Amino acid sequence: KGEVTLNTLSRILINSTFGLGGLFDHATPLGINQQTEDFGQTLGHYGLNPGPYLVLPIFGPSSIRDTTGLLADAAARYFYLYTPVNFDDHLDRSSAATLVWAVDVRHNLRFRYYQTGSPFEYDLVRFLYTKNRQLEIEK
Template sequence: MKNSFIKTALLRQYILIFVVLLLLSACSAVPPQEAAHEEPAMHPVSDIVKDDVIYPIDVYDPWEGMNRHIYIFNAHMDDYVLLPVLEAYQNYVPFFLRRGIHNFYSNLTSFEHTVNSGLQLNGEATANNGLRFLSNSTIGLFGVFDVATGMGFPEMKEDFGQTMGYWGVGEGPYIVLPLLGPSNLRDTTGLATDFFIISDFLLNETGMNGNEGWLYFYYMRYGVDARAKVPFRYYESGSPFEYETMRLLYTSGRKVMIGE
């Protein structure tokens, strides 16, 4: 009973997020306001950019206005919340402990990877991820030690966004997610589904019933860990076109991961 209540609550949260996303999507991108009376630039866009040429930088981004606002929001969150939390975590928690915590939670993600490899009918990855999960959960003492990598079962990341991509679902509009950064409609749906799978697993299979606080801790830790692994810093690329570049890199990177 309690589980289904929590699931309903989680589902409500996703719906709320989507509604907010849709409302925000009302703001469209602001084009540059070129002053009417000025002479054209020495190399105006209209002379260089052609209609019949395809530019990789043109990723489908109908919600660019909203996305750019969220990009800036994320940069501020990074500066004032995420990076300071990360720094404190790295400064005050010793390395062996951080690694243990990292391994323990990563092991749970191996479960998600196994499910998604299976859904993509990928025998090799399913076996790899399944054996990884099993060996780390047992010999690796509930995942605290990563013994599987040494045994020849490295992490092979497969998420539900990749699963949908495998089955031919297009990426849809580009979305910048609050805190999490670059995504698209397909991968955002995938993220919500994975969230659901792992929540279900944690609540039902690990005997965590009645300890939902633990679940929130899991996602907090997931956030810190995910941020820690990426050396990226907002606005340090030295490029005024960082938003466009990240958009292209995310989109291309996902294509490679999905193997389209």
């Protein structure tokens, strides 16, 4: 995790200095790629078991731990975007933004059901999802 921290701090320093306060991304062309992690990975890193496998509408494969992380990330995004203003005035905008974000996340997944041709696709997707999350947490 030390390398990831150094990478993130380097991105902040470069983009805030040369990217007009972070408006432009100058770190990626220099080979310092953005690290994407979510709260579900953080919970897994600290030893929380994933719990049962779920398939969520719109979002797709998940687990109890990762669904909790998804809700925490959505709440953090809401407070980050709308803290300086009155919450009641912007609840509808926040809900719409979260829904658009969810649809975008699902659209960007390369996997589509029934493309594997396997009669055991549910088991295959569950296995691949859990192994992928395990590798992401160990990273």
